[in-house]
Ligand SMILES: Cc1cc2nc3c(=O)[nH]c(=O)nc-3n(C[C@H](O)[C@H](O)[C@H](O)COP(=O)(O)OP(=O)(O)OC[C@H]3O[C@@H](n4cnc5c(N)ncnc54)[C@H](O)[C@@H]3O)c2cc1C
């Protein structure tokens with residue numbers, strides 16, 4: 001018997017997926033022919049916008065001619081199917097070709113809707129759907145200063161990003177009162193708008209374009225219904241998509257009222273042996289404008305043709321998480337209040353620009369939907385709650401409150417997920433699949449990806465997949481290796497002991513003592529830090545230069561564009577007016593972006609390598625020292641004025657803070673360390689949120705240890721009360737040094753303390769009762785450090801040899817030509833070269 | 842006329858002792874930014890493009906040199922992607938590859954040449 005013949009009309013993402021699925025792995029029992037109106041075989045439309053950041057048509061291709069030929073698939077490009085003849089089971093193309101089928105699959109996708117505005121068909125008016133469209137847009141961009149996107153939905157914002165990348169002044173014109181009207185609510189839309197406007201894109205909402213006519217200052221003028229207008233050189237229409245159902249319509253296949261080829265749960269249309277899948281298909285009166293549901297339909301149709309009637313399409317989740325113009329946005333479930341009785345929690349932080357809204361059922365036990373803008377960390381947890389219809393925690397607001405989006409905080413660890421929970425929706429991998437893979441011997445993300453394909457699609461699930469993997473491994477009793485990296489079979493603490501006991505002074509000596517290879521970006525800075533905290537040598541000695549992260553190496557924090565920040569030390573936040581003026585003058589002279597930090601000092605951003613020495617020369621001459629903002633070391637001691645000014649103060653918190661800052665400045669540690677000192681129990685310096693927190697009481701100082709802010713805020717534990725100044729200094733010396741000696745790489749004091757067996761009790765025993773008999777040693781090490789302190793910047797600018805490294809080119813005086821800035825609110829910001837684009841889950 | 846002369850001859854860049862052991866510097870060569878590394882432990886010099894394709898900034902000369910198995914690499918100071926210093930390949934993604942250059946130390950001079 002001859003093979004069954006399948007014709008696939010449309011070789012887009014879904015058409016290709018179908019072909020890939022139907023041919024399977026074995027010798028195929030089908031003969032497949034596919035037709036495409038486009039000039040290329042299927043490519044990744046989801047990643048289309050990467051075309052503007054350098055990806056080529058080849059990079060985006062999902063398949064190639066060779067693969068199709070090998071698998072016996074015939075393909076015809078550049079030829080549109082124009083007629084279907086069901087009686088004779090034939091398809092007829094524009095070029096007059098006639099082919100017969102046994103099964104016909106329509107995967108014609110959709111087309112961009114262009115609103116019927118007079119003048120919409122002129123040159124430099126585009127849509128955003130195919131590689132050809134993008135090539136045309138690029139050409140227009142070359143001769144345009146201004147560009148407008150009509151439509152502020154998901155794709156419109158992507159198109160806006162493309163215009164930004166092309167370097168034209170970008171406007172987005174939206175008919176509705178908010179951006180992303182489908183996915184976001186008013187609050188989320190408003191914040192998104194504000195964030196995008198800060199990036200220099202102008203957003204015009206509630207504007208209905210009535211005509212496009214010749215412009216006065218630009219090529220075109222768009223007139224709006226409200227009497228205003230906007231001039232522009234090019235226009236991209238992105239006002240939604242419409243299912244490409246013309247062919248089906250003309251041939252008499254049943255079509256939905258508002259378009260779309262009607263299909264059932266097997267993706268069958270109203271005509272025998274004809275299927276429709278992807279964006280052209282209408283299921284349960286719904287068109288799915290995302291690729292994942294299309295892929296599911298492809299699988300269902302292929303299964304049905306193989307004779308499997310069990311596999312059905314049952315709808316798909318339309319939750320999305322993406323990055324638009326650099327802004328994180330996510331939407332889950334139903335967000336427009338259509339669910340009767342639904343109530344909501346809203347968290348809106350105007351300072352950090354975060355908006356989160358959680359919509360719950362009338363009885364508050366189940367989740368209905370959520371909108372997240374600016375911070376989408378909670379997406380994974382919320383999506384799982386929604387998809388698995390899980391019961392919400394007693395107080396659902398913790399799910400969106402800061403620092404509570406995390407898994408543990410809400411008591412919603414991955415362990416709580418059912419095995420059926422979908423982890424990777426691109427490849428349909430469930431938690432159960434990952435468990436099976438681990439049981440079958442897979443123990444790293446790399447192996448997991450290879451065996452299940454999880455996290456290899458859009459990548460949005462990688463964090464969650466890793467958590468499931470880790471928790472599975474842990475439950476099977478695997479031990480996580482403590483080796484710092486492949487070059488040393490030791491933990492940081494063990495390396496610290498080796499260095500201390502054997503008095504090792506350089507990385508190469510340590511490497512020959514107990515390591516292998518050349519080292520790497522993990523062990524080198526870690527060893528650099530240990531060496532610095534034991535021997536407190538100048539970090540830019542030749543032997544240490546190659547060890548340091550660039551921050552330590554150039555004594556500044558590298559920013560995203562390769563420039564550095566400059567942060568002079570301002571102990572306790574106390575600065576004379578003259579000092580402040582010098583900082584201002586330096587900032588002005590070098591055009592540095594200036595900001596007051598939360599740590600009570602001033603950050604100057606945007607200094608180029610060759611400018612650093614001149615900048616620091618001026619600061620050092622005025623009496624400033626380096627603030628070590630670049631190092632894993634003491635950062636700031638935040639203090640209130642205490643009893644010097646404050647009516648309530650019981651101790652001189654500012655004076656003591658300055659002493660402490662001067663005592664520990666420059667000391668390298670496993671991670672950064674901050675202090676807070678409050679003059680009374682009103683705690684205005686927020687000392688309990690710092691690594692070391694001091695609060696003055698009538699009886700002396702209370703010392704708190706192990707607090708921190710950041711991702712997982714924690715209050716410090718009370719270590720001891722009513723201490724004298726001297727007691728306090730001694731205890732801090734000991735704890736600080738003990739931490740440096742024994743903590744892991746990049747372990748904050750909070751985590752170190754939590755992992756310390758015996759916890760704060762044990763620590764008290766070591767520090768107060770000297771149970772390990774090491775206090776004398778710890779104190780001596782600290783003394784040694786304090787004696788050897790030097791301001792690294794002072795040392796550097798006094799050494800011509802060291803200054804050689806502070807220029808961009810070794811062989812030219814030119815500056816880095818790759819830098820570009822734009823001015824916002826009167827100051828200079830780096831011009832984003834490549835703003836990240838949509839990444840969908 | 843020898844049009845390819847810029848491609849086939851060595852250009853002096855700087856003195857050998859301008860290089861810092863186990864660290865990088867950046868040189869301007871044929872209007873390109875080139876990161877040059879001197880690795881003392883294996884006594885080799887390497888040269889690759891200075892532009893970090895992930896971070897979009899000219900910073901690779903300021904990265905840390907490391908090794909994994911037998912590959913010597915530089916890790917970007919921005920987002921830590923690692924690039925093979927011999928082939929320019931990225932070890933963490935096949936999305937980007939760096940251009941490489943021929944480099945040598947001759948008569949106490951560091952010299953560069955376009956890779957053929
Ligand atoms: C810029 C952009 C970004 C996107 N981002 C995302 C995202 O992040 N996440 C997501 O899930 N989705 C995204 N999408 C949507 C996603 O690309 C689509 O869901 C997916 O491509 C649909 O696949 P399809 O095969 O149904 O249609 P298509 O990929 O459009 O393929 C249909 C093909 O059929 C051809 N064709 C039509 N009629 C005929 C005919 N009569 N004869 C021959 N050939 C014909 C068309 O030319 C086309 O090549 C995005 C889309 C765009 C444009």
Ligand code: SF4
Pocket residue numbers: 640641642643646647648649650653678679680681682683684685
């Ligand atoms: S903590 Fe006490 S002393 Fe310090 S500012 Fe507040 S009230 Fe005044």
